[in-house]
Amino acid sequence: MRSIWKGAITFGLVNVPVKVYSATEDHDVALHQVHDQDGGRIRYQRRCEICGQVVDYAHIDKAWDDGESTVILTDSDLASLPAERSREIDVVEFVPSEQIDPMIFERSYYLEPDGKSPKAYVLLRHALEATDRTAIVRFALRQKTRLGALRVRGDVLLLQSLLWADEIRSAEFPSLEEDVRISAQELELSAALVESFAADFEPGDFRDEYQDQLRELIEARLAAGDAVETSVTFGNGPGDAESEGGEVLDLMEALRRSVERSRARAETGESGRRGRGGAEARTGTAGL
Structure with missing residues (x-):
């Protein structure tokens, strides 16, 4: 694996240098789009709506608008934000692990010690295990300030980015507000059905x-x-036919x-x- 980020876990006066690695990967078969008539590749172009030119990524900035006004933000503007420049995984608090709802977990990252000695790393790992607590942290990655949960997985510290509270939708369904009566027999039968499917979860079985x-x-x-x-699925680009003496394949x-x-x-x-x-x-x- 290749590390995607280097920084340090910080809490109090403790500083634990770490390397960050993506802990998961996509296993889907990569597919691209082609024309159903001749199999030619379908390409998407980044075309400017004002001048009509195809624009390279190097000349693309980001912008925000509210329907009336647009604010253009350059790469230097975004890089000037203090949070984005930070290379610290800042511990905010240590909370009981059971208080974290799995619904807010987003992405997972392995942390590897990045110093001459892994002692501080191992000490933090043991402290989390002994207290059965998870560290809530703040960090910046890919131009976003993120909230995270730092916990132990085996012998490794695992950093999991968390959704912010306002990113979780509330579930309000009128159908669940109705008064539903369940009989004792129905409860007994449903419990028996659940028991018939009971098993220990093994991810590798699926x-x-x-x-x-x-x-x-x-x-x-x-x-x-x-x-x-x-x-042959790549068509000739503009001007190719002329450069080949007018012969078009x-x-x-x-x-x-x-x-x-x-x-x-x-x-x-x-x-x-x-x-x-x-x-x-x-x-x-x-x-x-």
């Missing part, structure tokens, strides 16, 4: 079946030779030839071996 099936679909298409060369013809070539390889067994190998590799990785 898989994302949609992603598994999506990977199987892709592997099956590859094995059948139902694929095109990626290069017919994308549909290129796709047709690519499909025929892929199917020919599949008939000889070349593509099929690659498809099975890919499936075996994915299966092996998924089991780790």
